[in-house]
Amino acid sequence: MDTTKYKSLFLKETNGHLTSIESTLLALEANPLDKASIDALFRHYHSIKGMSASMGYPSLKDFSHVQEDLLQKLRSSGEQVSEDVISALLSALDIMQEIVRLIEIDEPYDIDTTALKNRITELADAPAQKEDAPKETTNADQSTPLTPTADKITFNPDTPSGEDTKKNQPSQVQQHLKLSNIMKVESHVFDDLLRITGDLLMSLSSIKNIATSTRSIELKEGIHNLGKSVEELNENILSARMLPFKNLTVSLPRIVRDISKSNGKEVGFRVDGEDISLDRSILEGMSDPLVHMIRNSVDHGIEAPNTRVTVGKPAKGTITVRAFENKDRAIIEVFDDGKGIDVKKLKEKAIANGMDSDEVRGMSNQEALQLICKAGLSTKITVTEVSGRGVGMDIVKSSVEEIGGKLEIESVQGKYTKMIMELPKTASIIKVLLLGIEDEVVCMPISKITRILKINNETLKETGVFFNQNDVPFLTLKDAFGLESTTDEDESTVILFEEKPGNSVLSNEALLSAMVVDRLIDEVNAYIRPLTAPFSKLDYATGFTILGDGRPVFLLDLVKVAKDAR
Amino acid sequence: METKNILIVDDDALIRAILKDMVSGINGFAVIGEAGDGLEGLEVSKQLVPDIVILDLIMPKMNGIQMAREIVKAGISSHLILCSTIKDEAMIEDAKASGITAFLKKPPVEEDIVSTLSSLL
Numbered sequence: 062m063d064t065t066k067y068k069s070l071f072l073k074e075t076n077g078h079l080t081s082i083e084s085t086l087l088a089l090e091a092n093p094l095d096k097a098s099i100d101a102l103f104r105h106y107h108s109i110k111g112m113s114a115s116m117g118y119p120s121l122k123d124f125s126h127v128q129e130d131l132l133q134k135l136r137s138s139g140e141q142v143s144e145d146v147i148s149a150l151l152s153a154l155d156i157m158q159e160i161v162r163l164i165e166i167d168e169p170y171d172i173d174t175t176a177l178k179n180r181i182t183e184l185a186d187a188p189a190q191k192e193d194a195p196k197e198t199t200n201a202d203q204s205t206p207l208t209p210t211a212d213k214i215t216f217n218p219d220t221p222s223g224e225d226t227k228k229n230q231p232s233q234v235q236q237h238l239k240l241s242n243i244m245k246v247e248s249h250v251f252d253d254l255l256r257i258t259g260d261l262l263m264s265l266s267s268i269k270n271i272a273t274s275t276r277s278i279e280l281k282e283g284i285h286n287l288g289k290s291v292e293e294l295n296e297n298i299l300s301a302r303m304l305p306f307k308n309l310t311v312s313l314p315r316i317v318r319d320i321s322k323s324n325g326k327e328v329g330f331r332v333d334g335e336d337i338s339l340d341r342s343i344l345e346g347m348s349d350p351l352v353h354m355i356r357n358s359v360d361h362g363i364e365a366p367n368t369r370v371t372v373g374k375p376a377k378g379t380i381t382v383r384a385f386e387n388k389d390r391a392i393i394e395v396f397d398d399g400k401g402i403d404v405k406k407l408k409e410k411a412i413a414n415g416m417d418s419d420e421v422r423g424m425s426n427q428e429a430l431q432l433i434c435k436a437g438l439s440t441k442i443t444v445t446e447v448s449g450r451g452v453g454m455d456i457v458k459s460s461v462e463e464i465g466g467k468l469e470i471e472s473v474q475g476k477y478t479k480m481i482m483e484l485p486k487t488a489s490i491i492k493v494l495l496l497g498i499e500d501e502v503v504c505m506p507i508s509k510i511t512r513i514l515k516i517n518n519e520t521l522k523e524t525g526v527f528f529n530q531n532d533v534p535f536l537t538l539k540d541a542f543g544l545e546s547t548t549d550e551d552e553s554t555v556i557l558f559e560e561k562p563g564n565s566v567l568s569n570e571a572l573l574s575a576m577v578v579d580r581l582i583d584e585v586n587a588y589i590r591p592l593t594a595p596f597s598k599l600d601y602a603t604g605f606t607i608l609g610d611g612r613p614v615f616l617l618d619l620v621k622v623a624k625d626a627r
Numbered sequence: 628m629e630t631k632n633i634l635i636v637d638d639d640a641l642i643r644a645i646l647k648d649m650v651s652g653i654n655g656f657a658v659i660g661e662a663g664d665g666l667e668g669l670e671v672s673k674q675l676v677p678d679i680v681i682l683d684l685i686m687p688k689m690n691g692i693q694m695a696r697e698i699v700k701a702g703i704s705s706h707l708i709l710c711s712t713i714k715d716e717a718m719i720e721d722a723k724a725s726g727i728t729a730f731l732k733k734p735p736v737e738e739d740i741v742s743t744l745s746s747l748l
Contacts, residue, residue, distance in 0.1 A: 067644060071641050104686070104687060108638060108639050114712070116641075
């Protein structure tokens with residue numbers, strides 16, 4: 062039988078079973094007598110066995126067979142399912158996932174499963190729960206990568222759930238060929254599409270410029286229509302790139318379980334709001350920071366069970382990941398009810414590390430907490446006694462910033478720690494205004510602009526920027542960039558904008574600030590790309606874009622401008 | 628010769644697809660429906676009253692033997708063929724007692740299907 066035409070169905074079904082196996086095993090661990098979970102697991106293994114036999118994957122068939130046998134034993138014995146069994150089945154699950162991944166990419170899946178098979182057979186043959194059964198060292202793989210489960214984005218314009226809707230209705234004998242309306246596409250195709258629309262938008266703005274000098278109404282109309290189509294195309298591509306946050310969170314319970322098991326913590330884990338959708342690249346970029354934060358919460362946040370009881374907390378700690386939307390941004394919080402961060406100690410460390418002691422002492426608790434993201438401070442404070450490999454929060458912070466996000470920390474010592482990530486929901490193509498400062502060109506999002514004023518240089522010197530009967534703090538970008546003034550204009554261009562003067566994620570206090578530039582150049586749609594080293598440390602820049610003529614232009618860090626204006 | 632109508636009941640879409648392709652290639656038989664679990668299989672059997680039901684043993688909600696019993700109880704006279712990996716004696720006895728008249732091994736092989744179905748013509 063030629064099985065190639067069934068392969069995608071096999072992969073879809075099997076991956077579904079594997080995902081259910083993972084969540085069911087974790088549910089069974091929490092409730093080891095749950096017969097419904099045992100029955101469901103048995104059916105999942107049985108299905109995988111049957112399907113891999115049909116497809117001609119004998120090693121996967123044999124491997125799932127021993128697991129099915131073990132479940133069959135558990136079904137008939139009615140015993141409590143031991144931790145050993147769960148651990149062995151979770152290890153086996155990892156291997157099955159790998160085998161299926163290799164099948165998907167047509168690689169040989171020559172994985173030696175003998176030892177684990179023997180172990181599982183032993184567990185099946187063992188009489189009721191052995192207390193002294195040798196503990197398997199399925200030492201939690203500390204480097205479990207968390208990637209959006211779909212390496213491919215399933216683009217399905219009709220049925221949002223992607224479910225096989227035919228399943229429930231008896232189908233008539235098919236007399237015509239029918240193609241599925243779900244397409245699987247490699248995710249890089251969407252990256253290319255995004256880049257190309259970005260370039261398209263830039264070219265369009267160049268053409269628009271050229272067209273300003275033409276009298277041809279037809280040409281202007283044509284360009285206008287072209288512009289509308291390109292923007293529509295862009296919006297469609299952006300929404301096709303979105304994946305639910307759930308793609309990441311589905312693997313988290315397992316990670317929490319493995320880490321907490323390996324260092325003797327008891328942790329309850331919950332995710333709220335996993336239905337919100339984000340651009341795949343944002344999900345990919347946040348996955349490492351998210352895992353690091355959760356690992357830090359288990360390692361350093363949640364106390365050992367007996368310690369928790371002594372301080373009047375339940376033995377079992379709680380970690381909650383909460384996701385919600387705030388306008389065009391997504392907020393992802395990682396909360397743990399552990400021991401919190403010792404601000405006093407953190408301040409001492411900062412001073413010992415050479416930070417200005419007056420500055421540090423003058424910091425509010427909230428400000429001081431952000432110190433944990435400074436290189437050299439976090440690792441020393443957060444290094445775990447158990448694993449000895451705390452993750453530097455400085456790295457977490459810069460990873461979040463690399464995808465256009467911000468990170469903030471809230472903590473009350475003895476009570477809780479909350480890490481808050483604020484991220485863009487979509488890959489960013491935004492309308493920007495190009496600004497000239499001497500020979501430099503930078504850009505800023507149009508949406509931030511409140512007003513643009515022309516102010517006489519003398520007035521500016523004497524009274525500063527005055528707007529709506531208020532003094533507005535301002536920054537002259539020329540000075541901030543350290544450029545010599547060469548213009549002899551009498552007037553300056555002043556841009557008023559609203560932005561939070563500091564990296565606070567949740568405070569909504571955007572304040573009016575102003576900046577002085579030499580000239581306004583143009584308004585364009587720009588695909589903003591993140592800064593990479595060595596530019597990531599550049600002052601006053603948070604990203605860049607490439608203009609139609611190939612010139613790179615930096616996106617102004619308005620938060621920093623607003624801060625320095627004060 | 629009149630075409631025999633077949634219902635396929637299996638919780639795995641892959642197995643249903645393979646069975647359907649195999650059966651559709653045999654003259655005189657047509658797949659008129661599919662169901663993904665025993666309960667659904669029973670409901671669809673009542674609606675379509677197929678000549679033949681090919682059913683899986685291990686399925687959610689209602690297993691193949693329970694489903695066969697219910698079909699008989701409902702007075703539906705379809706031929707019931709069990710397609711399963713399990714072949715121990717006790718199960719075969721239970722299956723026969725429930726009204727199942729033929730067995731197919733899993734994974735399904737075309738020749739088996741041809742010979743089993745032909746015997747029902």
